[in-house]
Amino acid sequence: MPEDVREKKENLLLNPERSTRLLTKTSHSQGGDQALSKSTGSPTEKLTEKRQGAKAVFNKFSNMNWPVDIHPLNKSLVRDNKWKKTDETQEKRRSFLQEFCKKYGGVSHHQSHLFHTVSRIYVEDKHKILYCEVPKAGCSNWKRILMVLNGLASSAYNISHNAVHYGKHLKKLDSFDLKGIYTRLNTYTKAVFVRDPMERLVSAFRDKFEHPNSYYHPVFGKAIIKKYRPNACEEALINGSGVKFKEFIHYLLDSHRPVGMDIHWEKVSKLCYPCLINYDFVGKFETLEEDANYFLQMIGAPKELKFPNFKDRHSSDERTNAQVVRQYLKDLTRTERQLIYDFYYLDYLMFNYTTPFL
Numbered sequence: 001m002p003e004d005v006r007e008k009k010e011n012l013l014l015n016p017e018r019s020t021r022l023l024t025k026t027s028h029s030q031g032g033d034q035a036l037s038k039s040t041g042s043p044t045e046k047l048t049e050k051r052q053g054a055k056a057v058f059n060k061f062s063n064m065n066w067p068v069d070i071h072p073l074n075k076s077l078v079r080d081n082k083w084k085k086t087d088e089t090q091e092k093r094r095s096f097l098q099e100f101c102k103k104y105g106g107v108s109h110h111q112s113h114l115f116h117t118v119s120r121i122y123v124e125d126k127h128k129i130l131y132c133e134v135p136k137a138g139c140s141n142w143k144r145i146l147m148v149l150n151g152l153a154s155s156a157y158n159i160s161h162n163a164v165h166y167g168k169h170l171k172k173l174d175s176f177d178l179k180g181i182y183t184r185l186n187t188y189t190k191a192v193f194v195r196d197p198m199e200r201l202v203s204a205f206r207d208k209f210e211h212p213n214s215y216y217h218p219v220f221g222k223a224i225i226k227k228y229r230p231n232a233c234e235e236a237l238i239n240g241s242g243v244k245f246k247e248f249i250h251y252l253l254d255s256h257r258p259v260g261m262d263i264h265w266e267k268v269s270k271l272c273y274p275c276l277i278n279y280d281f282v283g284k285f286e287t288l289e290e291d292a293n294y295f296l297q298m299i300g301a302p303k304e305l306k307f308p309n310f311k312d313r314h315s316s317d318e319r320t321n322a323q324v325v326r327q328y329l330k331d332l333t334r335t336e337r338q339l340i341y342d343f344y345y346l347d348y349l350m351f352n353y354t355t356p357f358l
Contacts, residue, residue, distance in 0.1 A: 005052040024128035039087070040124065052086050052184070062105045071282055079296050092308075093282040093352070100350045101275035118173040118181060120263070120271050121190075124149050127299045128188040130173060135264040136284045137195040138205040140164050141308045145296070148305060156308045189299055191270050194351045195285035199343035201252075202245075202328050203320035204264040206256075209243045223258040224251045243327050246336075253339050283353070330355075 013035045014318045071128050075087070122131045131146060143164045144156035152169050163169070173181055195203075208216040221240025225232050228247040236242055251257055252265065263271060272279070281298075283291035292307035318324060329337055341348065341356060348355065 001029045003142075017206055020090050028180065042291070073298060075298060077293070079324070080297070083294050083297070086290055087239040089287075090291070090294070093284075094280070096352050097274060097276065097282055097350055098132060101278075104349075105275050114178075114181065114345050115271050117276060121173040121177075121277075123184060123188075124147055124171055124172045125171075126150065127301065129299060130184060130188045131191045132190070132192040132193065132277075132279070133263075134194055134200075134268055134271055136200045136207070136299055137193050138288045139193075141310075142193065142292070143170060144169055145292070145301075149301060156305075157310070158291075182278065189281065190277060190279045191283065191285035191295060192268070192274065192279045193285065194268050194347070195351050197347045198324075198325050198329070198340065198356050199285075199322065201265055201344075202325045205245055205328070206317065206320060208264060211250065212241075217243075220251075220262070224248060225256045227254075229253070248338055249332060249340065253343060267344060267347050269350065274350060280322075284351070295307075309315070 013046055048152055052296070072322075078087070120133045122133060122143065123129070124131070127149050129146070129149070131142055132136075133142070140161065141156065144159045146154070147153045147159055147164070148156050150170070173184060176184070209221065217240040219240075221243045222237060223240075224243050224247050225236050225240060228250040230245075268274070280326055281291075283295065289307050289309055296307065332340075337356075347353070
């Protein structure tokens, strides 16, 4: 399959109106159960309604509480005292996020489509793991780990980038029926790994626009240059290459974007819904290896399995860090920098990231 088609399939814009059967919450009351109702008008409605037992499953789970309750982590398999500090940090993150959601939970959309809400979550049944994918926060290597845990590969170091992202080896939670989704949400260990929003944004820009890309240049690049670059040359308008960071930021902050959002720079709050799905483990890119290896020990992964530390693509490039971010931000006005922070405000708050120097 051509790379542009694969990229396009993998990075579908976040559109809540899916062509599959959707379920929406129809009531929200304090302390009350929330019902689910089937949306109508889908072109595949007749097909999906033919599923055996669909009505019975729907009725059974229609009164389940949402969000899914958080539960204590099972640390019985952690036998090494060196993880004490990591564990304390993890408990602080979990508590902080839980308290944030209790206080500001109303900021989430209560009428969220269930299948859309869980569409970024990968499933590993053997070790009972749910991993929400946040692009540019170690997700490629996390998928490698999930493939090894699934028995699909013997080593994370032997899996190519294409096999990780386009091989369709891993299952997503939205591929299951209602019963499968709710059972896993309530019994599996749910993990999300996040990153400082500014670093993640710059990392995405460098990856998609500073290197040849047969999907992002023609789809995003051409639209961005056409709208935000006065007197653009014909070549740039044709191939979409050479997007400047300032132009990319104008696109990001524009309420009338010429092309939609993309998972690589979408907010974590809209990718993983942390105030609807109570994650049991909150890892951070800034302490990725330490967090990941602690998590692997906690879920009973093979002793020899360690989280890989290599850069998935463009390995010769310097990793995007605070110093690199400063170089990109200096080309922006103070107002533009403030607006980026405002855009990612929820991510900064809920994951307790320090407000950047603007």
